[in-house]
Amino acid sequence: MIKNLLYPLKKRLYDEYVELIRYLINCVIDDKPSIKPDQTIAYHSWLVKCYELSELYYEILEVQSNGEGLGEGADYAIKVVQEQKQECQKYESTPKFPIFNQMIVISNIVYEGLAVDAVRYLSPEHMSGWWLTTDLYDDNVESLMTVHYHHVAFIRPELIKYFALPYGYRFNITGKEQDVWFDENAIK
Known part of the structure; x- marks a missing residue:
């Protein structure tokens, strides 16, 4: 019991x-x-x-x-x-939950709480598929970091609800405004 x-x-x-x-x-x-x-x-x-x-x-x-x-x-x-389930239901999608120790790709300043632009790509098992960047990202792939999902979840808990959206989804969070959509190009 x-x-x-x-x-x-x-x-x-x-x-x-x-x-x-x-x-x-x-x-x-x-x-x-x-x-x-x-x-x-x-x-x-x-x-x-x-x-x-x-x-x-x-x-x-x-x-x-x-x-x-x-x-x-x-x-x-x-x-x-x-x-996470509720967020997926809004978009009539089946949750694809990340695993606690999977990796997420982030740009500098994601941890500092700036607006985030995110996309989920098809990825190998050890990766969640999520890539998170801020407006300060300079398109230099070398500057990106790979961190565990749980680190982002601890530091940016307001983002957690989006992380079960399936591959191909994007979200943009700026303060209280949020935009979520499916991008077919992200899964090609």
Whole structure:
């Protein structure tokens, strides 16, 4: 039994925890691994951990939104996944969740919070496919950096909801304005 389900939860959050538990069970059934103590598990684009309290009870922990260790529950992981699904639903697309340790290509100053222009290209497994640039990008490919998805997620959490958009999608975020569209040329 999962400890977090024993606490009173709002109906919406309860349903989201049930979905998370189904996801974990399906991972075990599909991939046939055993979940070992202190093992982190990818919940779509975030990480959770099932911590064994006893033979019958587990506690769910999640990577904290700032990247500073694990916290009790999975509220933030659920929020990330739900926002990504909702963003995909707006554009009638099926989510293609990035994996926590996949790589993203960024230009200088992305971490500083400037407006971002992003595109998702077809990419090898270790890459998410996302390329993020700012207006200060000078078209010098040599100046681009490859960083882990989670670094961008910790530093620019306002961008996370877009990262499950499938290959070929673009977004441009400038302050409170956002523009999202599918670019067929990005998948050719």
